[in-house]
Amino acid sequence: MLYVDIPTESELQALVSARGEASVSIYLPTTPETQHIAAARTELGQLLKQAETQLEAGGSAKRTIWPISEQVHDLMDDDDFWAHQANSLALFVTPDSLRAFRLPNHLHAMVQVSDRFHIKPLLRAVSVQQHAFVLALAENEVRLIEVFADLPAQEIKVQGMPKDAASAAGTATVNSRNYSNRKGGSEGQNVLLRAFCRKVDAALRPVLSGRSEPLIIAATDPLLSMYRSVNSYDALAVDAIKTSPVRITPSELAEAARPILDDLHAQSIAEVHSLYSARENEGRATTQVGRAARAATFGAVDTLMIDIDEVVAGTVDDTTGEVTFADHEGAHSYGVVDEIASRVLVSKGRVLAVRREDIVQGASLAAILRYAV
Numbered sequence: 001m002l003y004v005d006i007p008t009e010s011e012l013q014a015l016v017s018a019r020g021e022a023s024v025s026i027y028l029p030t031t032p033e034t035q036h037i038a039a040a041r042t043e044l045g046q047l048l049k050q051a052e053t054q055l056e057a058g059g060s061a062k063r064t065i066w067p068i069s070e071q072v073h074d075l076m077d078d079d080d081f082w083a084h085q086a087n088s089l090a091l092f093v094t095p096d097s098l099r100a101f102r103l104p105n106h107l108h109a110m111v112q113v114s115d116r117f118h119i120k121p122l123l124r125a126v127s128v129q130q131h132a133f134v135l136a137l138a139e140n141e142v143r144l145i146e147v148f149a150d151l152p153a154q155e156i157k158v159q160g161m162p163k164d165a166a167s168a169a170g171t172a173t174v175n176s177r178n179y180s181n182r183k184g185g186s187e188g189q190n191v192l193l194r195a196f197c198r199k200v201d202a203a204l205r206p207v208l209s210g211r212s213e214p215l216i217i218a219a220t221d222p223l224l225s226m227y228r229s230v231n232s233y234d235a236l237a238v239d240a241i242k243t244s245p246v247r248i249t250p251s252e253l254a255e256a257a258r259p260i261l262d263d264l265h266a267q268s269i270a271e272v273h274s275l276y277s278a279r280e281n282e283g284r285a286t287t288q289v290g291r292a293a294r295a296a297t298f299g300a301v302d303t304l305m306i307d308i309d310e311v312v313a314g315t316v317d318d319t320t321g322e323v324t325f326a327d328h329e330g331a332h333s334y335g336v337v338d339e340i341a342s343r344v345l346v347s348k349g350r351v352l353a354v355r356r357e358d359i360v361q362g363a364s365l366a367a368i369l370r371y372a373v
Contacts, residue, residue, distance in 0.1 A: 003084040005101045016342035024051045025118035026091040027110045037082045048072045054113040067095040092117045104131035114334040123353035124308050134253045136245030137219040139165045145250045153254035161203040165196040197227045216257045218245040276360050283372045287363035295373040296340045297321030299347035303368040307356045312336040
């Protein structure tokens with residue numbers, strides 16, 4: 001199982017709002033395979049050295065650098081922490097705190113040092129889903145399958161999950177036409193099946209609490225419709241694997257889920273492109289970094305698409321939104337597009353971190369505005 005910490009909206013807000021003399025952002029490829037995690041721990045030490053070098057070059061005092069190094073070294077020595085990882089690790093460190101997020105996405109190793117955190121790669125985790133769960137639901141069995149981007153699918157043992165519909169109902173079979181003090185026939189069967197679905201939903205709540213990955217149902221009617229009617233998980237996918245999951249392996253269910261995940265991503269991108277075209281005719285859309293920065297500063301950006309990989313070094317004026325580009329990254333500059341994204345999040349806008357080919361006109365960003373600026 002991937003151990004992930006997808007940032008909540010409040011956590012993102014806290015990260016983007018944080019300011020300090022020394023804010024270190026570290027992104028590190030990891031692996032859920034504990035026997036291979038040693039390489040990631042070693043690479044973290046190398047990335048820390050890069051951060052220390054950047055801090056020294058920026059004039060940070062040793063009393064500022066030392067607490068940062070100490071916290072990262074403590075994390076490197078925490079065996080239990082490294083035994084529960086995903087595909088990437090994001091660390092946000094100041095002299096006073098360290099915040100870690102284990103992410104399902106495959107991110108490149110990088111270090112950023114500034115007076116604020118570099119959050120753009122983190123946004124990828126909330127923008128694109130290739131990590132999901134499949135609920136294989138049948139009258140005689142229930143399984144929860146975890147689907148990964150490039151690892152074999154795994155069945156998750158869920159505490160309290162009913163074995164089947166009959167045991168959930170406390171009867172030998174839900175197909176019996178005689179019930180004690182209950183309605184019989186098909187109507188009585190539907191009552192028991194719906195109760196079965198509610199018990200499945202209740203068992204899943206502790207497992208999915210705080211998660212945002214899509215949950216895809218593999219089932220046929222009437223169970224498919226019944227489960228939808230009682231589901232309490234916000235990220236339940238509209239599309240389903242409409243076949244009986246009995247005797248279908250986890251890997252086969254994962255393959256059946258991937259087109260649904262691809263469609264979810266494609267639909268999201270297509271909706272933004274369509275809205276961009278409509279707003280562009282009204283003067284409320286732009287791919288210009290400078291204009292987007294001004295609009296974000298005044299809270300005018302509703303939706304922003306950004307290139308996850310590109311870093312445009314510079315600064316953005318806190319009052320006017322004017323952009324000053326820098327020749328290279330350093331302690332006195334930061335990612336301009338990252339800063340624009342931060343300001344959009346602060347004003348309750350939506351940010352999608354995607355690959356450049358998914359952005360309107362292949363630009364480094366595309367902003368849809370609430371009003372013309």
